[in-house]
Amino acid sequence: MITNLQASQAYTAARNAISPLGNAGPAQPANGPDFAAMAQDFVQVMEKGDAAATGAMTGQVETHQLVQSLAEAELALETVVAIRDKVVEAYQEILRMPV
Template sequence: MITAFDAANAYSAARSAVRPGSPAAPSPVEKLGQAAQDFAAQMAQVDAVATGAMTGRTDTHQLVQTIAESQLAMETVVAIRDKVVEAYQEILRMPV
């Protein structure tokens, strides 16, 4: 049974979600766009560090660390791409 206290708590929890002028949560498309920008920034950082290592301005330890981070980012992007392709193929296999 729902008591008045439970209803008041639920109302106060939902109140901030419907308040006019409150910032909306980012959509999945915006999140995906931000992830793509973060990935591009990571790859640009790898290029800068690799160039610095070739010219002697960057230490080798930093180069190895940056390459390891970029490898993890690349594996994540490839895994996401594989999931998207798999979902697309599943949709194509659906009977109409």
């Protein structure tokens, strides 16, 4: 079973894998992951995919750039969905706790 921390670490690893410099940016604070930065990165990856798709339709972007951008967007979306699923699962587990 994947924990919330493992899902967050998987996101960070995936973000490093798709980063052009192989760097996730500023270091995470000692108290945990920076979810605002993760959300911002997700938005940027999705916007990059949209821009690549639009550019491919107008002939301004090459096919391999489109495929790479869409693969990055797919990976980011799958990661966000996995994190969301873990949050929902944790919430449901809290609801099942006896009071």
